[in-house]
Amino acid sequence: MTLRREEHTDADRLPVTAQTVPADDADLRLTVVDREFPVDDPATGELDLEDRQALRRVAGFSTQLTDITEVEYRRLQLERxxxxxxxxxxxxxxxxxxxxELKLLSETAGAEVLEGLIQRRSRPDQATYIGRGKVEExxxxxxxxxADTVICDxxxxxxxxxxLEERVxxxxxxxxxxxxxxxAQHAxxxxxxxxxxxxxxxxxxxxxxxxxGNLSRQAGGRAGGGTGGVGVRGPGETKIELDRRRIRTRxxxxxxxxxAMKTGRSTKRQRRRRNAVPSVAIAGYTNAGKSSLLNRLTGAGVLVEDALFATLDPTTRRATTSDGRLFTLTDTVGFVRHLPHQLVEAFRSTLEEVAEADLVVHVVDGSHADPTGQISAVREVLAEAGAGDLPEIVAINKADLADPIELARLQTLVPRSVVVSARTGAGIPELLEMIGAELPHPExxxxxxxxxxxxDLVAKVHEHGEVIEVEHxxxxxxxxxxxxxxxxxxxNGFATA
Structure with missing residues (x-):
């Protein structure tokens, strides 16, 4: 197959260096774009981030394609x-x-947003979601x-x-x-x-x-109307019924x-309980900075990206309180307003990591336009997951980007909160002190x-217990x-009076 491809970039948007690679085949002409990726940093998961962005188009780049397969086209072309x-x-x-928020979701999915429309109605139209006049608009x-796609909020x-598809x-x-x-992209x-x-x-x-009707195999006797002719009457099954049956089987x-996988996760939790290791779950709105906070507290090196739902798979790492006690810190999937109930049901085993924790660190984006709305949405999902009654510390993140007046207002509205910045490390010692005070103390x-x-016993006491007095x-x-x-x-064998 002959492939011709030219890449044109806007130098004002992203600095690149373009060079033409010679080829033996005169019909093959490629322009390679070299970007300077940052050196891998275990605190940001840069290698995973590079892999995720390898096939992602950048808005503003124009691409002229000829003689290219549909698969490559779908990789490179942004939906409008x-x-x-x-x-x-x-x-x-x-x-x-x-x-x-819908715009950010669309851009995270790989689309280019061209326009947004809002209609004021007492309730969505039962036939077309928006009114007839708005459909024409x-x-x-x-x-x-x-545009080639319409996304409804x-x-x-x-x-x-x-x-709606028939109309637009x-x-x-x-x-x-x-x-x-x-x-599906991020799992x-x-x-x-x-x-x-x-x-x-x-x-x-x-x-x-x-x-x-061309895919239907349902024609039985008189019920079939006799239009099928000899040899096609009898019990049958439509194509859509076959698809439904296969989907239910899957x-x-x-x-x-x-x-079965839930059993393995439960086994790990039981092992931590036997070792009397307290557990802390990081929960919060999507893109609030939960993974960045995990990296700052533990050096986990998980992927960090300024995108919605960058983290789907929970990550558990060891951490220590300011007084030296060991606990586990688990990064969980982010929440969003109107989270689909299908996701809540499917991710129930993952959400159990939050429900089984001793403490929830609720991360809030302090620079967001509506942080209180995000807090309400997260607490609603936590209650649905059975974690609504757990002790909670609210960590107001991104203090380096937020308005100080808004941060002070949030702290007044939200009790048991602390202002932190996962990027600069500000407020992290105070957060660790609050975690240590809230975690259950040894009995x-x-x-x-x-x-x-x-x-070895002395080391275990320092690691898993709370030392009151020590003397050599x-x-x-x-x-x-x-x-x-x-x-x-x-x-007990070494007990003293």
Whole structure:
């Protein structure tokens, strides 16, 4: 196949160095664009970030393609979308914030947003989501901008999707399908991919569409109308019924697989409980800086990206409080307003990491236009996951970008909060002190004289317990500490009055 490709870049947007690579075949002409990627930093997961961006187009780059396969075209071409929302309640600022969030979701999915429309209605239209006049305006906007997709800021019924597509003559998707698409792009682990596939199948099952009578194999006796002729009468099954049956079979298998993987996750949690290691879950709105905070506290090196739903797979790392006690810190998937219930169900095993924790660090983007709305949305999902009653520390992140007056207002509104910056490290010592104060303290107080030959026991007390007093004597290390019952039983042989 002959391939000709030219890359044109806007130097004002992204500095690049272009060079032409000679080839033996005169028909093959490529322009290679060299970008300077930052050196891999374990605190930001730069290698994973480079892999994710390897096939992502950049808005503003123009591409002229000839003699290219459809697969390569779909990789390189940005979808051009128009957003549409229905404002049913609240202020106009709330409606605009919701549409801005839909814009960020669309850009994260790899689309170029051209225009956004909002209609004020008491409730969405049952047939087309927006009113008849707004549909005509939307159609004119699609034609004027050359858009190929319309994204609605809500979950549409199958009838609404079909009717709206017939009117505007381009592909129509809703907020739920958009979020599912982002999850499908970002899932990396086997469990994450299975959870996303289950959520997608749950969403698309009631939205399957037939291709007309040419795919139907249903014609039985008089019920078939006799139009099929001799040899085609009898019991049959339509193509759409076959697809539904196969989807249900696949969903049953995915549920069994996720349940099996859930067992492994539960085993790890039980092992941590036996070792009396407290657990802390980092939760919060998507793109609030949860992974950055995990990297700052533990040096985990997980992927950090300024995009929505960059993290899907939970990551657990060891950390220590300011007084030296060990605990585990788990980064979880971010939440969003109107999180699809299919995702909540499919990711229930992942959300159990939050429900089983001893403490939740709720990360809030202090520089966001509506941080209080984000807090409410996250707490709603936490309550649905069974973690609504857990102790909570609110970490107001991105202090280096936020307005100090807004930060002070947030701290006044939200009790048990601390202002931090995962980027600069500001406020991290105060956060660790708050975590140490909120974590459960060991139950049993012991006094023991541990011989120097058993330095391993002293190390365990420092690592898993809370040392009250320590003294080094000629006979060994005299300890007074609070420890868990298992370690207390081990220290009984060295107990002192």
């Amino acid at each position: 979308v128009v957003l549409v929302g229905v404002w049913t309640g609240g202020s106009i600022a709330d409606a605009e914030n919701s549409l801005r 939307l159609r004119d906007e699609v034609i004027a901008t050359g 809500g979950e549409l019924s199958p009838a609404q999707l079909r009717n 003559k381009v592909k129509v998707i809703d907020r739920t399908a958009l979020i599912l698409d982002i999850f 990396k682990s086997r469990e994450g991919k299975a959870q996303v596939e289950l959520a997608q199948l749950s969403y698309f099952l009631p939205r399957l569409r037939g291709w007309g 969903m049953a298998k995915l549920r069994r697989d996720i349940e 049993v107080e012991v006094s023991a004289l541990v011989p120097y030959a058993r330095g 004597t000629a006979d060994g290390t005299r300890l007074r500490a609070r420890v868990d019952p298992g370690l207390a039983a081990t220290l």
